[in-house]
Amino acid sequence: MPSKTFMNLPKVKQERILEAAKKEFSEAMFSDVSINRIVKAASISRGSFYMYFSDKHDLLIHLLENFQNQFDQKLKSLGEAAGGNIKKLILGLHDYLFTAIAAEENCNFLTNYFTYSLSASVKNHHQARSMVSSMTKLRESLLEYVDKNQFDKYYEDDLETIIDAHLIILKHTLAKAYLQKTNSKKSRKDLEKLLGILKDGYQKKEEKNA
Template identity: 30%
Template sequence: MPTQTFYNLPEEKRQKLLDAIHEEFSRVPFDDVSINQIIRLAGIPRGSFYQYFEDKQDLLQYLMADYRKVFKQHALASLERTGGNLFQMLLDIFDFTHAFVTEEKNNAFFKNLFSDIRVNIDFLHQQADGNTYDDFSAELLPHIDMDSLDIRSKDDFGNMLGILLPLTGEAFARAFFDVSSYEHVRAQYSARLDLLKRGLLKVKEAGT
């Protein structure tokens, strides 16, 4: 993660460096990212870069943690809007994520990142600050309507996410790498979520 020296930079200088990093990650896949190119674009000495970041893996981790915050904010907004509806949150995240990463300013960046399977695994399983998606789900947990779910043991919710999140990731990947398939993939994803609801939601008793 960035050093405190990075966070102490004046806002304009810090943003110029971030813009240079984003531009370089948008230009080439992760393995080909050049720190020399970043410092040239940012107009800083090479030594200064290493006062801010350890290496390009450190850069990647910072970027992933930053995007993770964006997704979490959207997930929380969805849960607040829907009264804690887990299934609608997942569909909202799918829609938001697709729109976000296919924006012109973000598209090349994410295509370069996700073209590298190691980067993909980093993003899905381990964030820069040491948080896993178990931690991410724990942050969302207080905002989810747990009473609507058929929870019978302490492990049930984690196992539910173990089913739902890979399904979401698969749908996202299919829609992202073939933009023309978005509507078809979304319809199929929504239908699969509806099927899972039948097994994961509590069955309401007659008259309730």
């Protein structure tokens, strides 16, 4: 967590430091991240850096928390716009995340973070482990915005599993689009197809009733 000293800085200076940090984390793997480059780009002294953050782990976690806060705000607006419909909500999430990932700096930053989060050096780092569990937090948030009445009562005890299935499909679609350099329109169409299969199933009607 940043110190009170950092939080008391003018917002403009805070943003300058965080932008310099984000750029560094986007351009270098965690082990190669240089505090010297960050402080130079942010026009602060190395001593000042350590008045604000304990180390680069601490700085990274703060950057991720900022991402999470921005995402939470967007999720709230998407949830309200979807009116409880899970398909509309997942499609809205797709469009938002696709745009965010398409930004090269964001993409590189997140790629480097996930590589870091899976490394041996971070396995005992409690704060970083908590960020890896963000999918659980996302599921809990979606449950707040999804109208349970749209699901068959037979599955009312399996809502978390249903949400997880939608999120897995969303992750798969975004990963596929990233790897295959698919545009947003094609990616969205792929997602709609998979969501349709999830909703309607893939068996013939006579097989379903057998």
